Amino acid sequence: MADRHTDLIVASAPHVVAPADTARIMRDVVIALIPALAVSTYVFGARALLLTAVCAVFSVFFEWVTRKILKRSNTIGDWSAVVTGVILAFNLPVGIPLWMAVIGCFIAIVVVKQLFGGLGQNFANPAIVGRIALFIGFAGPMANWAITPRMSQAILSVAEQDAITGATPLAISAAGGTVPTNLEMFLGLINGSMGEISAAALLLGGIYLIVRKVISPAIPVAFLGTVAVLSLVFGLDPIFQLCAGGVMLGAIFMATDYVTSPITTPGRIIFGIGCGIFTMLIRVYASYPEGVSFAILLMNILTPHIDRLTRRKVFKPAEGGAK
Amino acid sequence: MKNNKLKILTNGIIRENPVLVLVLGTCPTLAISTQAINGLGMGISVLVVLTCSNIMISALKRIIPDTVRIPCYIVVIATFVTMVQLVLKAFVPALDKALGVYIPLIVVNCIILGRAEAFASKNSVVDSMLDGIGMGLGYMLTATVMACIRELLGNGTIFGKVITAGTITPFTIMIMAPGGFFVFGVLIAVVNKLTKGKVAEKCQNKCLGCPGAAFCSEVQKEGGEEA
Numbered sequence A: 001m002a003d004r005h006t007d008l009i010v011a012s013a014p015h016v017v018a019p020a021d022t023a024r025i026m027r028d029v030v031i032a033l034i035p036a037l038a039v040s041t042y043v044f045g046a047r048a049l050l051l052t053a054v055c056a057v058f059s060v061f062f063e064w065v066t067r068k069i070l071k072r073s074n075t076i077g078d079w080s081a082v083v084t085g086v087i088l089a090f091n092l093p094v095g096i097p098l099w100m101a102v103i104g105c106f107i108a109i110v111v112v113k114q115l116f117g118g119l120g121q122n123f124a125n126p127a128i129v130g131r132i133a134l135f136i137g138f139a140g141p142m143a144n145w146a147i148t149p150r151m152s153q154a155i156l157s158v159a160e161q162d163a164i165t166g167a168t169p170l171a172i173s174a175a176g177g178t179v180p181t182n183l184e185m186f187l188g189l190i191n192g193s194m195g196e197i198s199a200a201a202l203l204l205g206g207i208y209l210i211v212r213k214v215i216s217p218a219i220p221v222a223f224l225g226t227v228a229v230l231s232l233v234f235g236l237d238p239i240f241q242l243c244a245g246g247v248m249l250g251a252i253f254m255a256t257d258y259v260t261s262p263i264t265t266p267g268r269i270i271f272g273i274g275c276g277i278f279t280m281l282i283r284v285y286a287s288y289p290e291g292v293s294f295a296i297l298l299m300n301i302l303t304p305h306i307d308r309l310t311r312r313k314v315f316k317p318a319e320g321g322a323k
Numbered sequence B: 001m002k003n004n005k006l007k008i009l010t011n012g013i014i015r016e017n018p019v020l021v022l023v024l025g026t027c028p029t030l031a032i033s034t035q036a037i038n039g040l041g042m043g044i045s046v047l048v049v050l051t052c053s054n055i056m057i058s059a060l061k062r063i064i065p066d067t068v069r070i071p072c073y074i075v076v077i078a079t080f081v082t083m084v085q086l087v088l089k090a091f092v093p094a095l096d097k098a099l100g101v102y103i104p105l106i107v108v109n110c111i112i113l114g115r116a117e118a119f120a121s122k123n124s125v126v127d128s129m130l131d132g133i134g135m136g137l138g139y140m141l142t143a144t145v146m147a148c149i150r151e152l153l154g155n156g157t158i159f160g161k162v163i164t165a166g167t168i169t170p171f172t173i174m175i176m177a178p179g180g181f182f183v184f185g186v187l188i189a190v191v192n193k194l195t196k197g198k199v200a201e202k203c204q205n206k207c208l209g210c211p212g213a214a215f216c217s218e219v220q221k222e223g224g225e226e227a
Helices: A022-044 A047-069 A080-090 A098-114 A126-137 A153-161 A169-175 A182-187 A199-211 A218-233 A238-243 A247-254 A265-285 A292-309 B002-011 B026-032 B036-059 B066-091 B093-102 B104-108 B110-120 B125-155 B177-194 B198-205 B213-226
Strands: none
Touching (some): A022 A047, A022 A080, A022 A199, A022 A247, A047 A098, A080 A098, A080 A126, A080 A247, A098 A126, A126 A292, A182 A238, A218 A238, A218 A265, A238 A247, A247 A265, B026 B093, B026 B177, B036 B093, B036 B125, B066 B093, B066 B104, B066 B110, B093 B104, B110 B125, B125 B177
């Protein structure tokens, strides 16, 4: 028997008990984030670790406090707050004052997640809203990109000229400057938000998640594919566009959030394509150099509609069970 | 009797607060509550217009024909709004400029039209005046409190006086639209807590006690006839 509107299939007994539960899935996500954290620590130094730790600790703390005040069950054991905290940290510039990062955690966990009912009830990805609120609210500190000696020569020379202080590759590209080589972009020897710099490390994490069947490849492939195709349409370098900014982090770790992405495979493909289209539209036409988080947030809001549109069509209702 | 008059006066402040409980006049409130002075200025303007129009409409309630009552109310309200705007332009031009289009828009503010329809057209002049003052005070307090919170968090000042600016980086999203909606939601939550959610419950179950009830039932009736 299958749920006729989704891909979920319920077979008859005997059933195998799978070990998958929320905590296990979330632990896998944390493991998948470790390579990116390692590259960030190499490029930015120990402060990357500190920022990640602060965000993770305060996310868990806010989750615990809110559930306590609202007299709900304690859910910090499901690791979802840790994942939100780490992903939020990955979305911040490494030098951001820590109290601002804590405000981001508050918005992500309390406002976006717990006020709407906790894990499974939030309409948007908590880390994304946390990032966007900080990005709009603290525009200065959120665009203060650190420069370290381990970065690409192209970035260092821009910093030296002081023309566009500490600009990210996307900002340099928007200003028409010399951008780092594609290899440097891929490895992550660039500046940007803390965890988004290394496409290689993020891809490694993504492959781990797909192999472990934590995420389906539909959303990342559709997202990245759309970005690549649209880059060619706009006459841009697709490899640069894929490695720059938050596309990899967004496509692999944020757009694939179970709660805020569609449940059917066609729905996921539409979701990924939508994310890619809006990302490229913002990059090419809008005043912001980067648009991944806005694109994902917009598609998060459209997710219920995508789910409704991509339900399986039922031609003949099953006997008795029809509604 | 006296108690009743007092109740009419205080109804608008918390129990039937026009913005936070009746959820009327939300657009101007969210738009102008970026600075405490704007919130207060808008609040006083609404208070004056609401009190005067309530008195006038209540006094004219036997003369105004039922079928054209809404245009008549709007003429009365527009008269007072024009007066308020001329006063603002003459004495506080800076405030007039800051509030911009939202002063003329008081004409179609649903709080004022709503009170005219639901209260002033059915009650005595004195009661209507008290209702206007009470509802106006409720609006003024809400707009000012919202604006103070948003100005403090988003700009680090209150009424232009420096509180935290310079020591703490202000969270500028609070004086943008999302901050407005956020503070609005938090204040509604606070009022629901203070009234223990009784007001919201009453409106959901029955229309009794809801000043918009006359409006709603009429709209429903009309809709039903059309269908």
